[in-house]
Amino acid sequence: MSAFDLIIVGAGPAGYVGAIRAAQLGLKTALVERAELGGVCLNWGCIPTKSLLHSADVLRACRAAADAGIQVQGVVPDLEKIVSSSRGAVERLTGGVRQLLRKNKVTVHAGHARLRGAGQVEVESPDGSRLRLSAPHVVLATGARPRRLVGLEQVTPARVWDYRDAVAPTALPESLLIVGAGAIGMEFASFYAAMGTRVHVCEARERVLPQEDEDISAFVHAAFVRDGIDVRLNCRVDGARDGAQGVALRLTQDGREDAITVERVLVSVGVTGNAEDIGLESVPEVRVADGFLATDALGATGVPGLYAVGDLAGAPWLAHKASHQAVACVEAIAGLPSAHAPKAEDIPACTFCHPQVASVGLTEKQARERGHPVRIGRFSFAGNGKAVATGLGEGLVKTVFDQDTGALLGAHLVGDGVSELIAAFAIAREAESTETELMRVAFPHPTLSEALHESVLAAFGRALHA
Numbered sequence: 001m002s003a004f005d006l007i008i009v010g011a012g013p014a015g016y017v018g019a020i021r022a023a024q025l026g027l028k029t030a031l032v033e034r035a036e037l038g039g040v041c042l043n044w045g046c047i048p049t050k051s052l053l054h055s056a057d058v059l060r061a062c063r064a065a066a067d068a069g070i071q072v073q074g075v076v077p078d079l080e081k082i083v084s085s086s087r088g089a090v091e092r093l094t095g096g097v098r099q100l101l102r103k104n105k106v107t108v109h110a111g112h113a114r115l116r117g118a119g120q121v122e123v124e125s126p127d128g129s130r131l132r133l134s135a136p137h138v139v140l141a142t143g144a145r146p147r148r149l150v151g152l153e154q155v156t157p158a159r160v161w162d163y164r165d166a167v168a169p170t171a172l173p174e175s176l177l178i179v180g181a182g183a184i185g186m187e188f189a190s191f192y193a194a195m196g197t198r199v200h201v202c203e204a205r206e207r208v209l210p211q212e213d214e215d216i217s218a219f220v221h222a223a224f225v226r227d228g229i230d231v232r233l234n235c236r237v238d239g240a241r242d243g244a245q246g247v248a249l250r251l252t253q254d255g256r257e258d259a260i261t262v263e264r265v266l267v268s269v270g271v272t273g274n275a276e277d278i279g280l281e282s283v284p285e286v287r288v289a290d291g292f293l294a295t296d297a298l299g300a301t302g303v304p305g306l307y308a309v310g311d312l313a314g315a316p317w318l319a320h321k322a323s324h325q326a327v328a329c330v331e332a333i334a335g336l337p338s339a340h341a342p343k344a345e346d347i348p349a350c351t352f353c354h355p356q357v358a359s360v361g362l363t364e365k366q367a368r369e370r371g372h373p374v375r376i377g378r379f380s381f382a383g384n385g386k387a388v389a390t391g392l393g394e395g396l397v398k399t400v401f402d403q404d405t406g407a408l409l410g411a412h413l414v415g416d417g418v419s420e421l422i423a424a425f426a427i428a429r430e431a432e433s434t435e436t437e438l439m440r441v442a443f444p445h446p447t448l449s450e451a452l453h454e455s456v457l458a459a460f461g462r463a464l465h466a
Helices: 015-024 039-044 046-063 079-103 163-167 183-195 214-226 319-333 364-369 385-389 422-430 435-440 450-459
Strands: 006-009 029-033 107-110 112-115 120-124 130-134 137-140 144-146 175-179 198-202 230-232 235-243 246-253 256-262 264-267 271-273 306-308 349-351 357-361 374-380 396-402 408-414
Touching: 006 015, 006 319, 015 029, 015 079, 015 319, 039 046, 039 079, 039 163, 046 079, 046 163, 046 183, 137 319, 163 183, 163 264, 175 183, 175 246, 175 256, 183 198, 183 214, 183 349, 198 235, 198 256, 214 230, 214 357, 214 364, 214 396, 214 408, 246 264, 357 422, 364 374, 364 396, 364 408, 374 450, 385 450, 396 450, 408 422, 435 450
Parallel strands: 006 029, 006 137, 029 107, 137 306, 175 198, 175 264, 198 230
Antiparallel strands: 112 120, 120 130, 144 271, 235 246, 246 256, 349 357, 357 408, 374 396, 396 408
């Protein structure tokens, strides 16, 4: 039996960050991981996909170089090199995580962890040996996995992809159906379309990126159509089988049936928590729904000494939410009165498709449904000097304010580079800034950030370049 102050199960963005913070606070900490340090995000999600999407952006820039007066010939994507580059980025960062854990004297155990009662964790190592760990506090950070799509059981498994398959392809499919137009589906649609794959997107709801503001969803939909992507809304998969040319599928869209055959199908219809086989039967008081554990904002499950953070604790399923919640959880365990986990609506979200999307706070529809009298500001990249001078293309900044208080209720951006801009509005919400402070800020010229300022001005009838 090895005794610790804290045991964290899972070394993804929640687990390893929480472990580092715990060590900084003087807690003797053990971290257990059954697969790779960094979790899905670093190894199979956030990081490798951004490397792939960067390659796609470079490819688009080369194809459009003539517009900037640069002649580029023979532009051909090298898939093997593109994937190799993404895996190299993963290796460098996982090595960095390992070094950080060692530097902070976190004890790392490789193996599958299971709860064995209050404060007891059993670790089954890859060689089958077992080790018991004990601590007054145990944090579960086991993450989530893709949901399965019913109806594809009869298809050859190699023809049905999830994100792990899509992030490390050995060959480009000639055609690809992506089921689900959320962030993951739209990012892969952008990548494969840029590589030359004929991409179809099937979304059961009435718009792409349904979690985003309606104006932003419409903007992205139109951009995808211009890029030659076949987007089908109110569409579901009603059946699938192996065909001579690939996967033969029956789709129903707006009540009309259609048939389509593609080389591969990528399923991106959400996630479910990894709550199985981690010993929850030893703590029956824990509430589990659809694979996710019920917790408060700081990760407490209601069972003394047991916590859950990150994806396992439910939406939003974002790496930065996981890290911040884990830090807040550990600080609360350590007794810091300043422990604070941001509210879900204060956590910015970014989708790295083409064009990029970024948002924080309430959509216009949500604000109205909550009874806010709203003022809406919109500013197009067409009026932004940096965007025009550098050929960044189309974009939009939309801001939502409470008309009476001036509070920033939400901000919604679409266009190249907006993932780097949204933090300004996230800071404004955390600082409870009103339109007065935001309009007083001097934004540097010429930068894309000026579009943020103009959108705020536009909400109150003071736009200067629109």
